[in-house]
Amino acid sequence: MSDNRQLQKISTSWGDIVVQMRDGKVSSCTLPYVDDTPTEPFTISTTEKNAIEFFVCDTFRGRSSGVPPIAELQGSSFQNMVWLLLSKIPSGETKSYREIAEALGKPLAYRAVANACGKNPAPLFIPCHRVIGSDGKLHGFSAGTAWKRMLLDIEGKKGI
DNA sequence: AGTCACTGATCGA
DNA sequence: TCGATCAGTGACT
Numbered sequence: 001m002s003d004n005r006q007l008q009k010i011s012t013s014w015g016d017i018v019v020q021m022r023d024g025k026v027s028s029c030t031l032p033y034v035d036d037t038p039t040e041p042f043t044i045s046t047t048e049k050n051a052i053e054f055f056v057c058d059t060f061r062g063r064s065s066g067v068p069p070i071a072e073l074q075g076s077s078f079q080n081m082v083w084l085l086l087s088k089i090p091s092g093e094t095k096s097y098r099e100i101a102e103a104l105g106k107p108l109a110y111r112a113v114a115n116a117c118g119k120n121p122a123p124l125f126i127p128c129h130r131v132i133g134s135d136g137k138l139h140g141f142s143a144g145t146a147w148k149r150m151l152l153d154i155e156g157k158k159g160i
Numbered sequence: 161a162g163t164c165a166c167t168g169a170t171c172g173a
Numbered sequence: 174t175c176g177a178t179c180a181g182t183g184a185c186t
Contacts, residue, residue, distance in 0.1 A: 078184065097166055101183090112183040114165045119185090133166065140165025148165090 008052050013043040014146075017124075019052050025071035026052070029122040031143035038146050059124055062154040064091035070125055075116070078104075082116035089130045092156045096134035118142050130155075 006021040015032030044060055046053045051068050058065040067087070073080050085100055097117070101110040117128040118140065129148040133139045141148035 076184075101166090106183075108167095108181085109183050110166050111164070111181090112166095112185085115163090115184060118165050128165085131165085135167080138165085142165075145165085 008050075010044065010046050010053060010056055012045070013040050014038065017056060019056075019122075019125075021052070022071050025069045026122055026125050027071040029124055031123055031147055034144040034146045036145050042150055056124060059091075059151070060154060062091065062156065067125060070122060073121065075119065075121075078112065079116045079119060082113055083120060083126050086117070086120065086126050086128055086131065089127050091127075094130045094132050094152065097131055097139075098134045100131060114139070123147075 004023050008019045010017040014034045018030040020028045048054045048057050055065055055068050073083055085103055089095055097110040097113045100113045101107050117131055120126050120128040129151045138145050138148050
């Protein structure tokens with residue numbers, strides 16, 4: 001099992017997005033933390049020379065190109081189920097923490113769902129930013145809600 | 161036992 | 174209306 005690891009950086013005005021690959025699959029994605037009210041407008045610079053960059057670029061354009069293969073996720077069974085559901089939310093749509101919990105057959109586990117979202121190893125690739133509160137508020141994002149707000153805005157959910 | 165990226169209810173301004 | 178506050182909830186450390 002010679003794991004063929006590879007790091008990929010994508011530079012943006014908010015800092016570098018670092019994607020870690022293993023055997024050609026995405027195993028994690030790290031976004032730099034940004035304050036809730038960034039002064040800097042978001043810009044991204046990449047050559048889109050491979051599938052990862054292409055996907056990330058498309059994401060920030062509000063398009064949903066094919067999601068690159070994601071490595072097997074190492075979380076608890078509950079977390080894996082949450083992450084699987086998240087990955088099925090299409091671009092431009094949102095779900096509430098409670099809807100996810102209900103889909104898992106545990107409507108009262110919304111708090112746990114939120115926990116799992118926060119531990120999502122690959123934001124962007126697993127679209128945890130499309131999960132918002134049932135009151136329509138963003139509530140949180142591991143790398144700062146600025147990302148969440150921007151992504152939803154780009155994907156067509158204006159004014160959240 | 162304590163921590164949460166929640167939710168629904170309640171209360172005061 | 175809109176906020177702050179509170180209790181209840183489940184998974185995880």
